[in-house]
Amino acid sequence: MKVGILDSTLREGEQTPGVVFTIDQRVEIAKALSDIGVQMIEAGHPAVSSDIYEGIKRIMKLKREGIITSEIVGHSRAVKKDIEVAAELEVDRIAIFYGVSDIHLKAKHHVTREEALNIIAETISYARSHGVKVRFTAEDGSRTDLNYLIQVCKTARDSGADRVSIADTVGILYPTKTRELFSTLVREVPGLEFDIHAHNDLGLAVANALAAVEGGATIIHTTVNGLGERVGIVPLQVIAAALKYHFGIEVVKLNKLQQLASLIEKYSGIPMPPNYPITGDYAFIHKAGIHVAGVLNDPSTYEFMPPETFGRSRDYVIDKYTGKHALKDRFEKLGVKLSDIELDQVLAKIKSNPNVRFYRDVDLLEIAESVTGRVLKPKPPENIEALISVKCDSNVYTTAVTRRLAVIPGVKEVMEISGDYDVLVKVEAKDTNELNQIIENIRAVKGVNSTLTSLVLKKM
Numbered sequence: 001m002k003v004g005i006l007d008s009t010l011r012e013g014e015q016t017p018g019v020v021f022t023i024d025q026r027v028e029i030a031k032a033l034s035d036i037g038v039q040m041i042e043a044g045h046p047a048v049s050s051d052i053y054e055g056i057k058r059i060m061k062l063k064r065e066g067i068i069t070s071e072i073v074g075h076s077r078a079v080k081k082d083i084e085v086a087a088e089l090e091v092d093r094i095a096i097f098y099g100v101s102d103i104h105l106k107a108k109h110h111v112t113r114e115e116a117l118n119i120i121a122e123t124i125s126y127a128r129s130h131g132v133k134v135r136f137t138a139e140d141g142s143r144t145d146l147n148y149l150i151q152v153c154k155t156a157r158d159s160g161a162d163r164v165s166i167a168d169t170v171g172i173l174y175p176t177k178t179r180e181l182f183s184t185l186v187r188e189v190p191g192l193e194f195d196i197h198a199h200n201d202l203g204l205a206v207a208n209a210l211a212a213v214e215g216g217a218t219i220i221h222t223t224v225n226g227l228g229e230r231v232g233i234v235p236l237q238v239i240a241a242a243l244k245y246h247f248g249i250e251v252v253k254l255n256k257l258q259q260l261a262s263l264i265e266k267y268s269g270i271p272m273p274p275n276y277p278i279t280g281d282y283a284f285i286h287k288a289g290i291h292v293a294g295v296l297n298d299p300s301t302y303e304f305m306p307p308e309t310f311g312r313s314r315d316y317v318i319d320k321y322t323g324k325h326a327l328k329d330r331f332e333k334l335g336v337k338l339s340d341i342e343l344d345q346v347l348a349k350i351k352s353n354p355n356v357r358f359y360r361d362v363d364l365l366e367i368a369e370s371v372t373g374r375v376l377k378p379k380p381p382e383n384i385e386a387l388i389s390v391k392c393d394s395n396v397y398t399t400a401v402t403r404r405l406a407v408i409p410g411v412k413e414v415m416e417i418s419g420d421y422d423v424l425v426k427v428e429a430k431d432t433n434e435l436n437q438i439i440e441n442i443r444a445v446k447g448v449n450s451t452l453t454s455l456v457l458k459k460m
């Protein structure tokens with residue numbers, strides 16, 4: 001099975017309400033996408049605005065220098081002037097889209113089916129005459145009469161497109177129908193490769209993308225965190241995990257997904273819900289006593305894949321759903337030995353306060369001390385935590401520095417603050433060597449003038 005990713009965070013993703021990426025961010029995102037291994041990056045529709053144009057120009061420079069290796073795709077209407085703008089940027093591929101359902105032909109384009117075929121043929125040939133690869137997008141393809149869609153694909157192929165994207169623009173497909181649609185197109189239109197562009201209006205985008213691959217699609221369109229028009233499209237992190245689990249295919253570096261998701265969360269300003277698959281805070285956190293007891297024996301009881309695959313780690317929370325195995329393990333991790341009777345007593349106290357959402361370690365120690373009447377000394381934490389105050393150069397935009405700091409490995413939180421320093425950075429390291437490295441990385445950030453490090457000694 002052959003399948004790759006086209007990531008459209010920079011085009012479809014920026015169509016999310018409220019999302020705009022700066023030129024610098026566009027370049028940084030493209031680099032991160034290339035580093036993680038996506039096959040194609042849809043870098044924007046350059047005729048839309050000058051910043052998108054400039055962003056693609058800078059991305060293409062990095063492509064020529066070999067710093068970015070993914071194929072760079074520019075989006076374009078079936079309009080010569082849009083094609084010219086994309087062609088002058090020398091993108092690897094122009095993606096020409098045109099609404100081909102009867103609804104789109106009538107309400108948007110005001111053309112007949114026949115006229116649309118002519119426009120598709122003419123614009124694809126025009127783009128090809130600039131020496132660039134062309135993908136044609138059958139926008140609203142999933143609501144298009146199948147025989148006409150086949151004609152559209154044949155027209156695109158015969159005019160020089162080597163790929164056609166079948167867009168489920170309003171997200172109405174379901175898996176069986178998607179698989180059937182793609183296997184029909186693959187059979188009826190040889191000589192073409194197909195992309196699936198699946199919107200998530202019914203929550204089926206990932207399932208439809210998998211079904212499209214079974215039907216013969218070879219590229220899946222994604223955005224990081226599932227950004228896009230309305231409720232967005234296939235999230236890169238989820239489809240990458242699903243392809244690994246179901247087909248054993250690693251389309252991107254899975255252990256880099258978390259970092260990429262955080263970068264896009266920050267730049268897009270769209271928060272990731274904690275219960276988001278793969279990269280949400282709770283994706284590998286267990287709660288119910290039966291689950292935690294199972295996971296302590298063998299994590300695969302309640303995990304479809306180990307969190308380490310995705311550069312993450314597992315944990316569990318304590319509340320009234322907790323059982324004695326979880327509690328015993330938690331106290332052991334704290335370095336506190338309790339008898340079975342004492343553990344039962346602590347558990348009874350926890351259950352008698354059903355509205356507590358999370359018991360922190362300090363809360364548990366307090367309960368244990370009240371139950372046992374002993375002063376309990378937990379072992380010191382293995383990780384070093386530090387707060388680093390950062391002063392910025394006077395002529396820099398603090399938020400730009402903050403953004404750069406936030407993506408440094410080991411940095412857990414970044415806050416802009418008032419007073420003598422501009423930014424407070426919370427970091428975690430496994431030892432002093434690692435802490436020194438993080439401090440060095442912070443000092444190396446453009447715009448950082450000086451730092452002051454305070455080690456966390458005790459937390460309440």
Ligand SMILES: CC(=O)SCCNC(=O)CCNC(=O)[C@H](O)C(C)(C)COP(=O)(O)OP(=O)(O)OC[C@H]1O[C@@H](n2cnc3c(N)ncnc32)[C@H](O)[C@@H]1OP(=O)(O)O
Nearest residue numbers: 015045047048076077078079097098099108109139169229
């Ligand atoms: C499903 C998708 O997400 S497809 C991608 C959608 N992407 C975008 O819309 C990019 C952002 N858009 C824009 O910046 C602007 O809409 C522009 C620059 C593309 C066009 O702006 P304007 O010329 O002001 O037109 P406006 O957006 O109001 O209307 C769209 C026009 O494009 C035409 N059009 C729409 N899609 C296409 C297409 N695929 N090919 C050719 N023409 C098209 C419409 O028929 C309409 O033409 P009209 O002015 O003759 O009625």
Ligand SMILES: O=C(O)CCC(=O)C(=O)O
Nearest residue numbers: 097137139165167169197
């Ligand atoms: O170009 C594409 O593949 C898809 C266009 C689009 O965003 C859509 O139809 O939803």
Ligand SMILES: [Mg+2]
Nearest residue numbers: 012169197229
């Ligand atoms: Mg779309």
